[in-house]
Amino acid sequence: MLQLREIVKRYFIGEPNELEVLRKISLIINEGEFIAIVGQSGSGKSTLMNIIGALDRPTEGLYILDGTPIAEMTDNELSEIRNEKVGFVFQTFNLVAKINALSNVELPMFYKGIPKRERRERAKYLLSLVGMQDRMTHMPNELSGGQKQRVAIARALANEPSIILADEPTGNLDTETGNMVMDLFMKIHREEKRTIVLITHNDELAKKTQRIVTLRDGRIVGDESNIAAFERGSTV
Amino acid sequence: MIWENVTLAASSLKTNKTRALLTMLGIIIGIASVIAIVSIGNALESSVSTDLAALGTANITIAVQEREKENAIGRLRPPTGVIITGKTPTSSDLITETMISDFKARFADVIQGISISYSGGSATARDMELYANVSILGINKDYATANTITLLSGRIISQQDIDGFANVAVVSDKLVENMFPLGTDTVGKTIKIYKPNSIDIYTIIGVYEYAQDGPFASTASDRDMQTVMYIPVSTAKKDVLEKNFTSFTVVANADEDITQLTDSFQSYFDGVYAGNRDWKASASNLTLILDTVTSTLNTITLAVAVIAAISLIVGGIGVMNIMLVSVTERTREIGIRKALGAKTFHIQLQFLIEAVIVTVIGGIIGIMLGLALGVLASLILGVAASASIPMIFLSFIFSMAIGLFFGLYPASKAAKLDPIEALRYE
Ligand SMILES: Nc1ncnc2c1ncn2[C@@H]1O[C@H](COP(=O)(O)OP(=O)(O)OP(=O)(O)O)[C@@H](O)[C@H]1O
Ligand SMILES: [Mg+2]
Numbered sequence: 001m002l003q004l005r006e007i008v009k010r011y012f013i014g015e016p017n018e019l020e021v022l023r024k025i026s027l028i029i030n031e032g033e034f035i036a037i038v039g040q041s042g043s044g045k046s047t048l049m050n051i052i053g054a055l056d057r058p059t060e061g062l063y064i065l066d067g068t069p070i071a072e073m074t075d076n077e078l079s080e081i082r083n084e085k086v087g088f089v090f091q092t093f094n095l096v097a098k099i100n101a102l103s104n105v106e107l108p109m110f111y112k113g114i115p116k117r118e119r120r121e122r123a124k125y126l127l128s129l130v131g132m133q134d135r136m137t138h139m140p141n142e143l144s145g146g147q148k149q150r151v152a153i154a155r156a157l158a159n160e161p162s163i164i165l166a167d168e169p170t171g172n173l174d175t176e177t178g179n180m181v182m183d184l185f186m187k188i189h190r191e192e193k194r195t196i197v198l199i200t201h202n203d204e205l206a207k208k209t210q211r212i213v214t215l216r217d218g219r220i221v222g223d224e225s226n227i228a229a230f231e232r233g234s235t236v
Numbered sequence: 237m238i239w240e241n242v243t244l245a246a247s248s249l250k251t252n253k254t255r256a257l258l259t260m261l262g263i264i265i266g267i268a269s270v271i272a273i274v275s276i277g278n279a280l281e282s283s284v285s286t287d288l289a290a291l292g293t294a295n296i297t298i299a300v301q302e303r304e305k306e307n308a309i310g311r312l313r314p315p316t317g318v319i320i321t322g323k324t325p326t327s328s329d330l331i332t333e334t335m336i337s338d339f340k341a342r343f344a345d346v347i348q349g350i351s352i353s354y355s356g357g358s359a360t361a362r363d364m365e366l367y368a369n370v371s372i373l374g375i376n377k378d379y380a381t382a383n384t385i386t387l388l389s390g391r392i393i394s395q396q397d398i399d400g401f402a403n404v405a406v407v408s409d410k411l412v413e414n415m416f417p418l419g420t421d422t423v424g425k426t427i428k429i430y431k432p433n434s435i436d437i438y439t440i441i442g443v444y445e446y447a448q449d450g451p452f453a454s455t456a457s458d459r460d461m462q463t464v465m466y467i468p469v470s471t472a473k474k475d476v477l478e479k480n481f482t483s484f485t486v487v488a489n490a491d492e493d494i495t496q497l498t499d500s501f502q503s504y505f506d507g508v509y510a511g512n513r514d515w516k517a518s519a520s521n522l523t524l525i526l527d528t529v530t531s532t533l534n535t536i537t538l539a540v541a542v543i544a545a546i547s548l549i550v551g552g553i554g555v556m557n558i559m560l561v562s563v564t565e566r567t568r569e570i571g572i573r574k575a576l577g578a579k580t581f582h583i584q585l586q587f588l589i590e591a592v593i594v595t596v597i598g599g600i601i602g603i604m605l606g607l608a609l610g611v612l613a614s615l616i617l618g619v620a621a622s623a624s625i626p627m628i629f630l631s632f633i634f635s636m637a638i639g640l641f642f643g644l645y646p647a648s649k650a651a652k653l654d655p656i657e658a659l660r661y662e
Contacts, residue, residue: 014282055575055655076579096574108242111577157575184294206257 002052002163002195003027007061009047009218021047023218024061029163034196035176035231036206046167046197048215052197053088053165054081066162083111086156087156087194093148095140096177099146101127101151102136121122126154129192130184146177153184163195164188170205182208208233237590245590257634259558259596261553263638266544267631273540273604274627276613277533283619290316294490295351295382296498296521298505299483300325304515329515330480335508342504344357346492347379351485356472358462361407361415361427368414370407370429374472382487384467390442392421397441398468403428406442408463414484429465434475438467494521547647548634551598552642564652570650570656583651591643592636599635604626 009022020136021044029035039045050056051063054070055078063070065085073081087108089093095104105123114122127136130150140148156164166185170178182205189196198209206212210230216220249256302323350559356372380386380392388409398406405427415421422440429436446463473479488497499517505517563570570583607623614621 048655053575055659079574079579081579082575088575090659094575096568096569096572098251099244107573109574111573111579111582116240158578206656 001066002191003062003064004028004052005049005062005064007051007058009051009056009061009065018191021218022051022058025218025220025222027213027223029197031162031195032111032189032193032209033136033215034186034198034202034209035211036205036209036226037215038203039202043215044078044218047216049165049167049197049199051206052163053086054078062179063226076166078112083108084159085162087150087158087161087164089149089156089164089169091171093145093152093172094139095148095151095155097140100137101126101132101143104140104151105158108155123132123154126157127151129157129188130154131139144172144177146180149177149181150184153181153188154234157188157192157194161194163197164196165199167199168201170200170202171199178202193235238585241586241589241592244586248590249593255558256594256597257365259594260475260601262547262554263595263635264551264602266548266551267602267635268606268609269547270541270544271603271623271627272609272613273537273544274311275452275607275610275621275623276617277537278450278624279610279614279619280617281530281533282622283617285526287459294488294494296486296488296493296494296501296519297483298486298501298517298519300330300332301517301518302510303514304319305605323514325482325515327480329512330478330482331484331517332480336481336484339501339504339508343486343501346489346497348487348489349381350376351379351382351471351487352376353474353485354469354472354481356429356467357466358574359429359431360429361411361465363415363428366415366417368411369460370411370465371462372429372472373464373466374469375466376469379466382485384447386445386447388443389421390443392442393466393468398470401470401474401526403417403438403471404468405438406444406466408446409441409443410446410458410461411465412443412465414459416457417627422462433629438465442558453458494523548638552595553589554645555594555639556642558594559587559643560649562590563587563646565648567652567653567658567661570653571618571655571661574653574655575659580651582613583653584647587647587650588640588643591646592639595635595639595642598634602635603631604630 002048003029004025008020008024009021011019011021014032025043025048037045050067051058054073057073057078064080070078070081070083082088086128090154095101096217097106099107102120102123105126106119109119109122124133124136127133130153132147132150132154135143135147135151138147140151143151152195153169156166164185169185170181184200185196186208191211196209198205200206205230207226210225210227212222212224212226239363248661302325324658340347352375354374354376356374358369358371361368361370375393376398377393377395385392387406390406392406393404396402407422407427412422415427416425424441424445425436426440429438437576444466488494497538498521505519507517536553570578573583607628610623611621
C-alpha cells in the first residue's frame, strides 16, 4: 500500500518565480489497484509520479511506501527503494541503447545483486510474458516502438515491484500499438497481480482502469471509481 | 560484478574505437618511451660494461702523477691527473725496475702479473712497393695477461726475448695481409721497419687477430690503417736513455676485491713516494670509469623518465576529458540506470572501469611498442636488447593508476547526476 499525505512540491524556492506544482496532494493507492491519473499538460502528473517513484522528494508532506516513510532517505536509500519496489515505464521507452533486450530486463536485477543465471532465467520468462521471446537478443534500435515498450514493461516487472508507474506509456505509439500495450498492462494486472499507476492524456485508456484520479493545477479535483466499466472491459 | 562492468565498458568502448584509440595515444607514447629508453639504457650499460671488462676491470694501473697542491689563488685544487704546472718528472721520480720487483714481492699472493708497456712511436714496414703502418709497443711478458691479444699463430713475447733484447715482433693479421699478399706462413719471416732515423729488421714470432672494435681500432682503410706491433720492452727502450717507467698495470687474481686492492696499492706507493714532495704514484682501476658511465646513463634515463611522466600526465588529462564528454553524452543512460536502482557506487564503478580499461589497453600497446622500439634501437646501436621486467610490470600498474586517478572525477560527476534531470536530458 502507498500513502501520500498533503504532498507539496515547489520549484525555485525563495525566488520571485517560486512555483507550487503540487498543492497538498493526499492519495492512497491500495495493493493490486489499477489506477489512472489524468489531467491537462502541466497539471503536475509527472511531478507526482516522480515522487511516488522515489525519484524525487516532496517539499512538504508525508509519503509512505509499503510502510516506509520516504522523506528523509539518502540518495542511495532511494535507489534501493526504486530498485526493489518501483517499476518504471516511460513515454520514451528509455531502454539502455548499447545492451540487448535481455540485458535491459536484467538491469534492475543486476543492481539488486541477483546472480547471473537466475537473472537471465527470469529475464527470459518476463520477455516471453510480454510476447518478446523471439527478440531477446535484439538491440533496442532493432525494435519497433511497441516492441521497445514491451521490453520496458518486462524490465519494470523484474524485481516484482510493489508498484508499476507508467507515464504516458502509449504517448509515442499509434492507436493500435497503444491498445496492444494497454492490453499488456491489463494482462499483467490480472495475471501478475501488480499495482499499476497509469498516467495518461487519453480518456479512452483511462476508462479501462479501475479508478481515475484527475489533477488540475497541482490539486486532485476528481477521484472516481471505474470498477463497473473495468469489470465490463475485462470480461469482454 | 566487476567482470560484468568490464565487459560492459569494453562494449561501450567498442562503439567508439577511433575515439578510444586517440584517447589512449598519450598513454601509449608515454609508456612506450619509458619502456624503450629503459631497455636501450640497459642494453647500452651492459655493452659498455662488457667493453670495459674486455679492457680489464681486474687491472689496476699505477701511474706517476704530480702531487695536488693548494695553488697560489687559494685552496682551489686542479682536477686529479691534470698537471697544471707543465712540469715533467725527472728520472728519479719515475718507477724503477727495483720498485716494481719489490712491489711484486710484497703482493705476490694477490697479483697474477705486472704488465709493462712502452710506446716506441709510429713506423712503417716496407718491402719494395708493399707497406703497412704500425705503432710500436714494447711489452713485457705479463702484458698479454692484462690485455686481450688473440694469437692466430706463433707465440707472444717471452722473457728470453726481453732478456736478449731480441728484434722479434708480434704483428696483426692486417699487417700480414698488406705485407705478405701471397698468404704464406709468416711466422719466422722478417720485416723491415722504417723509423724517422733508423731502419730495423724484426723477425715475426706471432700473428694476432686485429680487433675491429677493440681499444686500438683504426678508422683508416685496410690499406692505410695503423696496427700495433708488439716487441720486447727492452728492445723498445734500447736506444732510450730513460730506463724507468711512468706507469705499469697490475693484473689482480680473479677473486680479489679490486677496490680494496687499489686502496692498499695506493697506500703502499704513498709509502714509497713519502720522500718525494712533487710526485706520487697513484693507483686507479676501470671500475671507476664504469661507475661514471653507469651514473651518466642513469641520469639520461631519469631525464627521459621525467619527460615520459609528463606525457603520461597529459595522456591522463586526455582520458579525463574524454570521460567527461562520455558522461555528458550518456546522461540519459545514467538517468535510466539510476531510475532502475543503480547506486552512486554502481555508476562510479562503471565509469572508473571504463577509464582504467582505456589506460590499461593504452599501457599494453605502449609496452609492446616500447619493447619493439628498444629492439630496433639495439639493432641500430649494435648492442644486445634487454627488457626490464620490473619496468614492464611497473608501467602496467602505472597505466592502471592513471586510469583510476583521472577517471575518478568524471566517474563521481556521473554518479552525482540527479536522476530526473538526467532522464529529461536530450
Ligand atoms: N525541474 C523543474 N523545475 C521547474 N519547474 C518544473 C520542473 N519540473 C516540472 N516543472 C513544472 O511543473 C509543472 C508540472 O509539470 P509536470 O511535468 O508534472 O506536468 P505534467 O502534468 O506531467 O504535464 P504533461 O502532461 O505535459 O507531461 C509544469 O508547469 C512544469 O513547468
Ligand atoms: Mg508529464
